[in-house]
Amino acid sequence: MLSFTEENYLKALLHITLEVEHKNEAGTNELASYLGVKPATATDMLKKLKDKKLISYEKYGKISLSDSGRNKAIEILRKHRLWETFLYEKLDFTWDEVHEVAEQLEHIQSQKLVDKLDKFLGFPEYDPHGDAIPNAKGELKPSFKKTLSEAEEGTTCRMVAVKDNTVSFLKYVSQLDLGINTHIQVLARQPYDGSMEILINDSKITVSQKFAENILIV
Amino acid sequence: MLSFTEENYLKALLHITLEVEHKNEAGTNELASYLGVKPATATDMLKKLKDKKLISYEKYGKISLSDSGRNKAIEILRKHRLWETFLYEKLDFTWDEVHEVAEQLEHIQSQKLVDKLDKFLGFPEYDPHGDAIPNAKGELKPSFKKTLSEAEEGTTCRMVAVKDNTVSFLKYVSQLDLGINTHIQVLARQPYDGSMEILINDSKITVSQKFAENILIV
DNA sequence: AAATTAAATTAGGTTTATCTAACTTTTATT
DNA sequence: AATAAAAGTTAGATAAACCTAATTTAATTT
Ligand SMILES: [Mn+2]
Ligand SMILES: [Mn+2]
Ligand SMILES: [Mn+2]
Ligand SMILES: [Mn+2]
Numbered sequence: 001m002l003s004f005t006e007e008n009y010l011k012a013l014l015h016i017t018l019e020v021e022h023k024n025e026a027g028t029n030e031l032a033s034y035l036g037v038k039p040a041t042a043t044d045m046l047k048k049l050k051d052k053k054l055i056s057y058e059k060y061g062k063i064s065l066s067d068s069g070r071n072k073a074i075e076i077l078r079k080h081r082l083w084e085t086f087l088y089e090k091l092d093f094t095w096d097e098v099h100e101v102a103e104q105l106e107h108i109q110s111q112k113l114v115d116k117l118d119k120f121l122g123f124p125e126y127d128p129h130g131d132a133i134p135n136a137k138g139e140l141k142p143s144f145k146k147t148l149s150e151a152e153e154g155t156t157c158r159m160v161a162v163k164d165n166t167v168s169f170l171k172y173v174s175q176l177d178l179g180i181n182t183h184i185q186v187l188a189r190q191p192y193d194g195s196m197e198i199l200i201n202d203s204k205i206t207v208s209q210k211f212a213e214n215i216l217i218v
Numbered sequence: 219m220l221s222f223t224e225e226n227y228l229k230a231l232l233h234i235t236l237e238v239e240h241k242n243e244a245g246t247n248e249l250a251s252y253l254g255v256k257p258a259t260a261t262d263m264l265k266k267l268k269d270k271k272l273i274s275y276e277k278y279g280k281i282s283l284s285d286s287g288r289n290k291a292i293e294i295l296r297k298h299r300l301w302e303t304f305l306y307e308k309l310d311f312t313w314d315e316v317h318e319v320a321e322q323l324e325h326i327q328s329q330k331l332v333d334k335l336d337k338f339l340g341f342p343e344y345d346p347h348g349d350a351i352p353n354a355k356g357e358l359k360p361s362f363k364k365t366l367s368e369a370e371e372g373t374t375c376r377m378v379a380v381k382d383n384t385v386s387f388l389k390y391v392s393q394l395d396l397g398i399n400t401h402i403q404v405l406a407r408q409p410y411d412g413s414m415e416i417l418i419n420d421s422k423i424t425v426s427q428k429f430a431e432n433i434l435i436v
Numbered sequence: 437a438a439a440t441t442a443a444a445t446t447a448g449g450t451t452t453a454t455c456t457a458a459c460t461t462t463t464a465t466t
Numbered sequence: 467a468a469t470a471a472a473a474g475t476t477a478g479a480t481a482a483a484c485c486t487a488a489t490t491t492a493a494t495t496t
Binding site: 003005037038040041044045048059060 | 482483484485486487490491492
């Protein structure tokens with residue numbers, strides 16, 4: 001049985017390696033800064049995770065998840081996203097509130113609970129942020145790649161996910177009346193700073209490039 | 219914020235002091251054995267809980283919960299019993315499976331989650347074992363006291379709770395077709411060993427005194 | 437190629453929660 | 467009242483997860 005902390009290291013490695021396509025490895029400092037600990041602390045844990053064959057790693061080398069480490073990490077990701085969906089769908093949490101609580105719930109150990117929760121929610125495929133939920137077999141759909149900042153002027157697209165999961169970003173998105181499945185018409189892009197004029201629900205708004213880079217579309 | 223472990227000590231103290239009416243105190247060894255740790259370990263924690271003013275305690279003396287310690291313990295008990303109810307009512311867990319998972323879920327920190335869960339469940343008053351769920355104000359109904367072993371021959375009573383929460387007991391109870399709200403007719407009590415002949419759902423069965431002492435009735 | 441910078445590790449501590457073994461205090465029994 | 471037993475505490479260790487400061491190795495830049 002893995003500790004709470006070990007699980008968080010595995011999950012962090014999965015997130016880092018999933019962030020950039022075909023990257024598949026992480027550095028000690030990168031991992032430490034992701035987790036908010038010092039590199040020395042991460043080094044200690046890396047030795048432990050290596051002993052348990054959850055990662056492959058050599059002194060001064062890059063880190064990558066082993067098959068069993070990856071499976072474990074995906075299980076945790078699955079629980080995280082199922083719990084977020086539960087909180088959002090059944091308990092009326094807003095999408096900016098779910099993550100913090102799911103960070104705790106994802107560590108509850110009970111295979112039966114995960115399976116029953118999945119069934120109770122109707123085997124959802126996406127969480128409230130549009131992220132794919134790994135299924136019971138551990139299969140994870142590739143994440144959406146195209147951002148609003150890449151949309152052509154004059155086209156219409158549909159928002160399918162967010163890249164940034166911070167409370168402040170999510171609150172801002174909701175405030176603009178934007179959400180998963182909102183249709184967005186791209187009116188114009190300002191060449192100077194990449195800000196965009198878009199039409200949603202018949203109202204015209206302007207968003208920054210930074211903002212547009214965090215909205216995923218199809 | 220209390221640690222997982224500190225919470226478990228408070229909860230244990232509440233359980234011990236609730237077990238016997240007007241007892242309201244516990245000993246170090248009693249507490250340690252309840253928690254499955256050594257008395258020396260408990261002594262260490264007692265100093266810490268005293269410093270935090272969660273218990274009142276003097277060296278070599280008895281332990282009792284302070285008001286704030288009791289409130290904290292009742293919050294945890296509330297969460298425990300709400301989660302048991304959730305697992306039982308919404309996820310189709312059996313009543314012998316819920317406790318183990320609730321032991322983990324009771325430590326999730328989110329006031330909003332507790333309130334929303336309570337509402338989602340329709341503000342239940344009793345958990346799957348017939349134990350009262352403390353309400354949002356921290357009010358806890360007194361527990362049932364009369365056991366089947368005390369029922370008069372020839373009378374009919376209704377099962378309202380169980381005293382023993384172990385998996386083996388609960389499974390045995392279900393197997394006998396007994397559950398919360400089952401009506402029980404007491405046919406006879408064997409003077410030799412206190413075993414009882416009872417009628418439930420038109421079938422006659424015999425249960426031991428030990429068994430009857432763990433069935434609470436009205 | 438040498439020097440500089442960045443990345444990672446090691447050494448030595450701290451805190452929390454646990455243990456064993458030895459000791460002290462309290463309670464019960466003769 | 468003396469003794470024995472039970473209850474509880476203290477001292478000293480260990481393991482997990484973290485830290486700072488110093489050091490080593492690898493990667494970049496001149
Ligand atoms: Mn999340
Ligand atoms: Mn999410
Ligand atoms: Mn329980
Ligand atoms: Mn219960």
